Amino acid sequence: MNKEYIIKKNQEFNNIIKTGCEIKNKYLKVYFCKNQLNHIRFGISVPTKIGNAVLRNKIKRQVKEILRFDLPAYKNINNDYVIIINKSFINLIFDDKIKVINKLIKEELKK
Numbered sequence: 001m002n003k004e005y006i007i008k009k010n011q012e013f014n015n016i017i018k019t020g021c022e023i024k025n026k027y028l029k030v031y032f033c034k035n036q037l038n039h040i041r042f043g044i045s046v047p048t049k050i051g052n053a054v055l056r057n058k059i060k061r062q063v064k065e066i067l068r069f070d071l072p073a074y075k076n077i078n079n080d081y082v083i084i085i086n087k088s089f090i091n092l093i094f095d096d097k098i099k100v101i102n103k104l105i106k107e108e109l110k111k
Contacts, residue, residue, distance in 0.1 A: 004039065004041075005039065005040065005041055005042060005067075005071065006041065006042060006043070006064075007041050007042065007043030007080060007082065008043075012043070012080070013043050013045065013082055015033075016031050016032070016033050016043070016080050016081075016082045017031050017082060019033055020032050020033035020080070020082070021033065021108075023104055023107060023108050025100070025104065026086065026088055027085075027086050027088055027089040027092065027100050028083055028084065028085060028086060028089060028100060028101065028104055029083075029084040029086070030081055030082070030083050030084075030104050030105065030108065031081070031082040031084075032079050032080065032081045032082075032108055033079065033080055034078060034079055034080075035078050035079060035080045036078075037078055038078055039077075039078065040071075040077045040078065040079055040080075040081070041079075041080045041081070042064075042067050042080075042081050042082075042083065043080070043081065043082040043083070044060050044063050044064065044082075044083050044085070045082060045083065045084045045085065046059050046060055046084075046085045047084070047085070049087065050085065050087050050090060051090070055090065059085055059089070059090060062094065062097060063083060063085070063097075063101065066097060066098050066101050066102075067101070070102060070105075079108075081105070083101070
């Protein structure tokens with residue numbers, strides 16, 4: 001995933017969480033709001049309660065790969081998303097992770 005599609009700054013994370021809408025399920029919380037850019041951006045957060053740094057980075061890499069693969073489907077959307085991972089997410093197999101992430105984002109797009 002290109003750098004232009006990633007949210008890195010803590011202040012941007014906090015603004016999206018405070019001002020945006022929320023969708024959640026057993027595995028993820030997704031906060032979203034409109035941005036002024038012409039493309040979609042994602043921020044991924046894995047709490048320190050979930051394993052060590054190696055495991056947290058592995059989860060982030062997996063989520064980025066899932067989002068990168070589906071990025072052309074979100075071509076004309078100008079939203080910012082912050083995805084917060086819950087502990088139960090790490091027990092899923094990769095195919096189920098894909099389904100969970102896509103289901104939440106597509107649920108938000110229908111609104």
